[in-house]
Amino acid sequence: MPKQISATRRSSVLGLLTAASLALTLSGCASYDVTTPADARADAAPSDAKAQDAKAGAGDGAVDCGKAKCVALTFDAGPSENTNRLLDILKENKAHATFFMLGKNHIAERPAEVKRIDAEGHELANHTWSHKILTEIKPDEAKRELSRVQEDVRKITGKTPTLMRPPQGRTDEEVSKISKDLGLAQVLWSVTAKDYQTTDSDLITKRVLDQTKRDGIILLHDIYKGTVPAVPGILKELKKRGYTVVTVSQLLSPAKPEPGMVYRP
Template identity: 30%
Template sequence: MLLFYTCYRHSIFVCGMLLTLVLYAMLLTAHGMAPPRFVLSPEMGGIKHASGFSLRKVSDVLAGRKYAVLTFDDGPYGQGLDEQILATLQKHHAHAVFFLVCSHINDATRGELAKFESAGDLIGNHTFDHPDLAKLGQPEIRQQIESCNQRIADVTGKRPTYFRPPFGSTTRAVGEVAKSLGMQQMLWNANSEDSWVKHPEQIRDFSLSQTEDQSVLLMHEKPMTAAVLDDILTQLEQRGFQFVLPDQLSDNVAIN
């Protein structure tokens, strides 16, 4: 009887260990689990999981996975810069939100919008000609946002979902206008500081130091930023980052 009990205890122990290893492997690799989905977190300026507690989130913690949204303001730039940024994103299986200043969309640059969409990236509204909206009344705010929506729709056939106020300068009135137009305002909680720094290495260092899990990283379509983007994404990947879009994941993004 004692021998049977000893074997029984050992069997439970072995089975328990095997089950633990299987569960751990499943959590670690996330095979068979739905990919994570994110929504904007206005109070934090970043993103947050669309669902509450899940095995997927536990898996991410165990595996050290982190997520960030890449954003680029002030395009389209033209002159090959958009293509350079898109090529770097493709190299890293990454996608981004491009917030366009619609006065920059002209005969020379309108073709860039199709390239953004073909790559699986999102086009956002950054107003028609980049004023400080906090200094404008509601009619002028609406004109800036809606005229940009219309310009993007004229080129792509679709109105953008996301809106970013120039300089991050927003007020209650700005938010109300954006909401009335069916748009979500996207700010940021990580900044490459590429709007003022003078050296690519500074852009890289600010991007790396400020980007944390569930960040929205602000960058601009600038030659210096494009020059250091590959290095930024490489080092973030080495820290466990994957690059996602809010509310959706592109079919081209592999989570593993």
């Protein structure tokens, strides 16, 4: 029997069918678990919350997104020739992001950038090896698409990603099962600049700012020419509007990413 959604806060798969990028093919009563960052925090075990409180008291810069007006910043499909400049900008603005990285022609060709992403406190995450649509390939191939990135990131940094973003946001029950087996939570988004359609940095900035709300997840790509030049303006205006820019895991904290779960604002 397919796994049914296990909490009242978790919306059905049909609730995801609001964007073309999430054009899922449903079969029978198949479903998978999905929740929002805010609901994940609310559902966190009391022990997790106490641990987070203790961590925050240690003066290490921990953020309580239950109190702060947080938004997660994410970048897909890198690292690329633009990544070092992006990392410079993030450092200058004391901001951290989650990098959903591709393997072929990216991680495999730019291990130095992967190391730098990790060394500077950003979050390493998985965007498959070659950007194949996971719902359109056989389960064994989908597993290889994810596991190859896991292995390469571990070899380079000694760390294994706990988050993945399915290409085009397309997931289903089988992909969720594979993700769970590999220890990966799935992360979708609420803000997209469609930076693959334009090199206009001002337009990219406007699209992000127009869509951003508390507990949102911003999707950008550091592989496109207009994106990285837009980041300083995005960060400046988000700060002006009272947002704290965080990684996905910081947005979920004190909850821990649950393997197989789909997180979407």
